[in-house]
Amino acid sequence: MSASVLTSVRNPVSPDTARAQHHARLRPIGVFDSGIGGLTVVSALHRLLPSENIFYLGDTARVPYGGKSAATIERYSLEISGLLLAEGAKAIVVACNTASALALGRLQETLRVPVVGVIAPGARAAIEATRNGRVGVIGTKATIASGAYERALRQLAPDLQITAQACPLLVPLIEEGLLEDALTEQHVARYLEPMLGAGIDTLILGCTHYPLLKTALARRAGPAVHLVDSAHNCALAVQRLLAESALAAPDENSGLLRVALTDASDSFLRVAERALGLDVGDVELRSVQGVHSAV
Numbered sequence: 001m002s003a004s005v006l007t008s009v010r011n012p013v014s015p016d017t018a019r020a021q022h023h024a025r026l027r028p029i030g031v032f033d034s035g036i037g038g039l040t041v042v043s044a045l046h047r048l049l050p051s052e053n054i055f056y057l058g059d060t061a062r063v064p065y066g067g068k069s070a071a072t073i074e075r076y077s078l079e080i081s082g083l084l085l086a087e088g089a090k091a092i093v094v095a096c097n098t099a100s101a102l103a104l105g106r107l108q109e110t111l112r113v114p115v116v117g118v119i120a121p122g123a124r125a126a127i128e129a130t131r132n133g134r135v136g137v138i139g140t141k142a143t144i145a146s147g148a149y150e151r152a153l154r155q156l157a158p159d160l161q162i163t164a165q166a167c168p169l170l171v172p173l174i175e176e177g178l179l180e181d182a183l184t185e186q187h188v189a190r191y192l193e194p195m196l197g198a199g200i201d202t203l204i205l206g207c208t209h210y211p212l213l214k215t216a217l218a219r220r221a222g223p224a225v226h227l228v229d230s231a232h233n234c235a236l237a238v239q240r241l242l243a244e245s246a247l248a249a250p251d252e253n254s255g256l257l258r259v260a261l262t263d264a265s266d267s268f269l270r271v272a273e274r275a276l277g278l279d280v281g282d283v284e285l286r287s288v289q290g291v292h293s294a295v
């Protein structure tokens with residue numbers, strides 16, 4: 001008989017403890033983004049972990065975060081995390097590259113639940129994908145200026161050649177639903193030019209909005225460039241974390257998705273819902289301003 005079986009025979013779990021553990025595993029994963037873009041992460045989580053309950057908060061009243069200061073993004077992230085903890089979140093997923101780049105460290109130090117961002121998983125996946133050691137990163141101004149991807153990539157592969165490009169016009173184009181449009185094509189071509197010129201074979205989509213533009217980006221980048229989608233890799237990191245911390249929902253649970261926004265939902269929510277094949281259902285309206293992170 002193995003040591004762990006002997007331990008559980010000698011110290012059987014009390015019914016109260018078993019009930020508490022079961023309850024903890026059913027608590028939702030709290031996911032947030034500056035707006036709707038983080039639904040790409042929700043979609044990846046839902047596909048990979050269909051038993052998990054998910055509570056999503058999109059801060060549509062204050063989107064975009066991409067041009068804001070680090071102090072403001074940190075404050076917003078703490079306020080939202082306070083609301084997610086009040087909703088019983090067992091873990092928090094920062095489904096926003098900008099908030100991951102500028103606030104993840106503070107959230108991990110401060111919050112009493114595990115916090116996962118999108119940058120480290122994306123960097124790991126890019127290292128696994130590249131063959132020629134030349135990697136491109138696209139993201140918001142704040143994400144690119146923070147250098148967070150460069151740091152995460154260099155920690156794993158110091159000799160990598162990295163080309164980073166801020167693409168401030170892509171989020172507004174996506175939010176306008178112009179996923180397949182000549183104007184979008186033009187901007188994609190302009191933003192990708194320096195990295196294609198540098199001979200990248202891997203491109204990190206360093207903004208959770210960008211998977212919605214995957215078709216246009218792939219067309220421009222060509223078949224030789226591997227696109228790394230931070231949403232899928234973040235979902236894999238959450239799967240690992242929940243398994244390690246014995247917090248994964250029971251297999252028989254059918255995961256519920258609740259979506260809340262800080263401003264009335266707009267047409268982009270329906271664009272994303274269609275593009276991602278997600279059933280968002282009724283959207284709650286919530287306020288997070290001035291909420292204290294329940295630390």
Ligand code: DGL
Pocket residue numbers: 033034035037038063064065066067095096097098099140143171206207208209
């Ligand atoms: N979804 C955010 C990200 O991943 C970008 C949108 C914004 O600028 O707020 O960085």
